[in-house]
């Protein structure tokens with residue numbers, strides 16, 4: 294098993310100029326490793342280059358330069374093996390209208406050379422909750438069902454790496470939950486998962502490692518908790534036994550506000566204060582504390598900080 298499921302070096306993609314549009318460099322020399330066994334989140338604002346990146350992994354877009362290794366196989370040297378190691382669920386919900394879900398999976402298995410005896414089409418449809426739609430007309434499938442069918446299609450050749458481009462866009466909450474359960478199941482069974490999402494809470498909850506892309510460059514790539522810890526400030530919430538007449542004195546660098554008449558919020562940079570000291574300071578002023586909570590920084594803040602105020606190329 295390779296250490297990294299994906300290894301990308303100096304990856305550049307320049308889309309050629311057309312009559313109306315000038316040439317566009319969507320990826321400006323990206324280096325990225327996706328560790329084997331991770332659930333890896335790829336985040337970035339619209340137009341950052343995420344789909345370009347994923348489409349290059351999938352072999353749908355040709356890179357301009359650089360190297361891509363999938364499951365240890367260099368795309369240029371071992372194209373067949375590198376393609377067999379990856380399954381990609383595209384963003385668009387295009388499904389061939391002439392195939393039933395079952396037939397679609399069988400055709401896909403055929404394309405990947407999966408022998409009949411090893412095909413698991415019905416089993417895979419059951420896992421994504423589409424067993425009763427195995428023989429349905431594709432046009433009768435809802436958006437959520439199509440999305441699940443595309444996940445099933447990406448899994449027929451049992452790839453080591455599964456890439457999901459915006460898997461839950463436009464999917465209702467119940468289906469989203471089901472998608473994630475299935476992704477977690479695949480991950481638990483050993484599949485490395487890469488996903489792009491616009492839902493930051495989702496990335497925060499699902500991914501153990503996150504890369505943020507902006508204007509075709511990787512601006513951060515870290516384990517999720519370490520990325521979150523980049524935001525220095527923390528908030529301490531203190532529930533008070535009695536409503537304070539005024540805000541208590543707090544050390545310099547700490548901001549105090551009342552979120553409710555009896556709920557004191559203290560925002561502080563980790564480098565300036567520690568929670569126990571703040572609790573002690575408030576108690577020393579005669580306030581009785583009945584409950585304590587802390588608020589951790591959110592990925593959204595990190596994301597905004599890293600992608601804000603950079604010139605468009």
Ligand SMILES: Nc1ncnc2c1ncn2[C@@H]1O[C@H](COP(=O)(O)OP(=O)(O)OP(=O)(O)O)[C@@H](O)[C@H]1O
Pocket residue numbers: 308309317318319337338339340341342343344345346
């Ligand atoms: N086929 C193409 N021809 C020319 N330019 C393109 C093409 N595909 C993408 N681009 C440009 O490359 C840049 C990156 O696009 P890409 O679709 O990879 O971004 P993205 O991060 O996936 O965005 P989104 O979140 O909106 O899907 C954009 O400026 C886009 O306009």
